[in-house]
Amino acid sequence: xxxxxxxFVEFARSASGRLMRAAFLMTGNHHQSEDAVQTVLVxxxxxxxxxxNSDSYGYARTVLFNHLADRWRRPIREYASAEVPERQQxxxxxxxxxxxxxxxxxxxxLTTRERAIVVxxxxxxxxxxxxxxxxxxxxxxxxxxSSRALEKLxxxxxxxxxxxxxxxxx
Amino acid sequence: xxxxxxxRKAMQASDPQLVPDLDLPAIMAEGxxxxxxxxxxxxGAGAASVAVAAVAAMVLAHPTAGPPAxxxxxxxxxxxxxxxxxxxxxxxxxKPIGAVVxxxxxxxxxxxxxxxxxxxxxxxxxxxxxxNTGRLxxxxxxxxxxxxxxxxxxxxxxxxxQIGYDPSGTPPDASSIPTYGYFVGPAHxxxxxxxxxxxxxxxIASWSERTDVKIFWFxxxxxxxxxxxxxxxxxxxxxxxx
Numbered sequence: 148x149x150x151x152x153x154x155f156v157e158f159a160r161s162a163s164g165r166l167m168r169a170a171f172l173m174t175g176n177h178h179q180s181e182d183a184v185q186t187v188l189v190x191x192x193x194x195x196x197x198x199x200n201s202d203s204y205g206y207a208r209t210v211l212f213n214h215l216a217d218r219w220r221r222p223i224r225e226y227a228s229a230e231v232p233e234r235q236q237x238x239x240x241x242x243x244x245x246x247x248x249x250x251x252x253x254x255x256x257l258t259t260r261e262r263a264i265v266v267x268x269x270x271x272x273x274x275x276x277x278x279x280x281x282x283x284x285x286x287x288x289x290x291x292x293s294s295r296a297l298e299k300l301x302x303x304x305x306x307x308x309x310x311x312x313x314x315x316x317x
Numbered sequence: 318x319x320x321x322x323x324x325r326k327a328m329q330a331s332d333p334q335l336v337p338d339l340d341l342p343a344i345m346a347e348g349x350x351x352x353x354x355x356x357x358x359x360x361g362a363g364a365a366s367v368a369v370a371a372v373a374a375m376v377l378a379h380p381t382a383g384p385p386a387x388x389x390x391x392x393x394x395x396x397x398x399x400x401x402x403x404x405x406x407x408x409x410x411x412k413p414i415g416a417v418v419x420x421x422x423x424x425x426x427x428x429x430x431x432x433x434x435x436x437x438x439x440x441x442x443x444x445x446x447x448x449n450t451g452r453l454x455x456x457x458x459x460x461x462x463x464x465x466x467x468x469x470x471x472x473x474x475x476x477x478x479q480i481g482y483d484p485s486g487t488p489p490d491a492s493s494i495p496t497y498g499y500f501v502g503p504a505h506x507x508x509x510x511x512x513x514x515x516x517x518x519x520x521i522a523s524w525s526e527r528t529d530v531k532i533f534w535f536x537x538x539x540x541x542x543x544x545x546x547x548x549x550x551x552x553x554x555x556x557x558x559x
Binding site for chain 2: 152155159163166168172180185190193194213270272283286288300
């Protein structure tokens with residue numbers, strides 16, 4: 148049975164915040180993230196009748212990362228590794244802003260592919276196998292890229308004089 | 318808390334500023350238009366209404382399948398712009414340059430074909446052709462789906478040029494575009510590298526206007542459309558890598 152507009156509206160409202168957050172972690176840019184989410188929802192709606200209910204979110208996530216990942220599939224480039232700011236420990240608005248800046252600066256040290264893998268692994272909590280499947284990469288590529296990304300993050304954390312990242316993902 | 322936990326927590330923290338301002342009616346309207354374009358492109362409903370007059374005069378070339386093969390290296394496709402042509406009714410295609418290459422792949426509305434068309438970009442003096450993928454209907458009408466072209470250097474320089482991937486970003490289905498491209502040189506066999514170093518042989522056909530321009534494409538059953546290659550190789554008739 149075809150799925151209706153009401154279901155899509157409900158899905159879009161419930162999923163858009165998380166998709167937006169993921170897009171922001173990937174791009175670091177609010178407007179680009181919003182544009183990406185709109186593009187994804189257009190594509191999801193175009194295919195809505197043939198997406199199974201339980202797969203809607205996964206489908207949207209795949210479309211989002213394919214859309215954003217086009218950047219790495221053309222010229223692959225490294226991001227400039229800026230100085231990583233120290234992280235505030237207070238729980239106020241200034242600390243939130245500091246946390247966001249800290250996070251984006253750390254992620255900004257990664258290539259787009261590394262960043263995508265880190266976001267899928269640690270924001271969406273996907274396994275390496277799931278990440279490989281979503282990004283259409285080999286599990287070995289995901290594992291080695293993830294490891295390299297964590298090394299860079301670790302170096303960034305060290306630069307900000309914060310205790311090291313452990314090897315949980317290895 | 319480890320720093321990895323801190324990273325995860327920071328990534329997952331809510332942020333009131335990161336709530337998209339959605340215009341759902343506009344999104345759904347655009348989604349409907351996209352759905353209609355796909356149906357027109359792949360369902361055949363509008364296929365008969367858009368003809369390309371030049372097709373009747375075209376000489377048709379038949380591809381030769383490349384045999385299986387050995388190891389690879391990273392793809393050297395360089396940078397390029399990939400521009401989508403959603404539907405010929407919206408963006409009329411120009412005349413094909415040379416013969417249309419048949420693939421034998423059919424999707425119910427016609428046969429998947431490849432052909433070159435002219436590119437005219439003032440900033441790209443040495444790029445005069447782009448490789449299209451489209452469909453040739455049973456009634457002999459040609460439809461373009463997608464074109465790739467180089468954005469630097471010369472379009473006839475030796476080696477691989479831009480590779481075209483299915484642009485939809487959606488999981489592959491019967492309407493997806495098989496991965497394709499062209500190589501300049503005496504290639505007899507072309508292989509793509511996929512997961513775990515596995516290689517996939519491409520189908521190859523010589524371009525009618527210059528036989529050292531080899532058009533290739535990967536069978537969707539061997540390489541799912543949209544899946545990126547990790548490398549690509551060309552070999553001459555003796556098996557020597559080019």
